[in-house]
Amino acid sequence: MKEVIFAGKCQGIGVSHVSRDCDLAETIGFYKNEYQIYYILNGERFFYYGNQSYRMGKGTLTFIDKKLIPFTNVIGGNYHERILIELEESWLRLAGNAMELNLLEFFQNNHGVLQLDEKQQSILERKLFRMESALKKPETIRCNRG
Numbered sequence: 001m002k003e004v005i006f007a008g009k010c011q012g013i014g015v016s017h018v019s020r021d022c023d024l025a026e027t028i029g030f031y032k033n034e035y036q037i038y039y040i041l042n043g044e045r046f047f048y049y050g051n052q053s054y055r056m057g058k059g060t061l062t063f064i065d066k067k068l069i070p071f072t073n074v075i076g077g078n079y080h081e082r083i084l085i086e087l088e089e090s091w092l093r094l095a096g097n098a099m100e101l102n103l104l105e106f107f108q109n110n111h112g113v114l115q116l117d118e119k120q121q122s123i124l125e126r127k128l129f130r131m132e133s134a135l136k137k138p139e140t141i142r143c144n145r146g
Contacts, residue, residue: 002020003018006135008136011091012087013086013087014034014086014087015085015132016084016086017083020081033066034088034089035063035087035089035107037061037085038082039060039062039083039084039128040080040081042081043079043080043081057115058121059117059120060114060116061115061116062111063110065111083128085128092104092107
């Protein structure tokens with residue numbers, strides 16, 4: 001079963017928090033028109049970019065360039081919980097200009113998988129849950145929540 005814990009989008013940023021306890025019959029490949037940040041809260045997945053594969057477990061953070069078509073599938077068991085942030089290119093350009101950074105280039109050059117230590121996980125998870133919470137608030141008028 002797939003449980004969508006939260007899904008929302010606001011001004012170029014989409015956030016989805018999903019728990020899946022079913023095995024997928026086949027590897028899933030997906031193409032999105034957004035840059036993505038994929039974080040595993042619990043469970044495990046295999047993650048593929050072209051001919052490279054990564055084992056993703058709790059505390060794994062993945063940056064996905066929108067020009068790549070990644071694949072995921074389960075490992076051993078069939079449970080995982082993840083948060084996915086999708087960033088529109090226009091948002092990345094504006095945010096990058098405000099910070100004087102080229103965020104598009106960051107995703108193009110730094111796509112891949114990072115394993116965070118416990119302290120980093122704690123910090124990131126607080127921030128991710130804060131994003132979820134902000135999108136759930138009724139005063140976030142121009143945003144879609146699902």
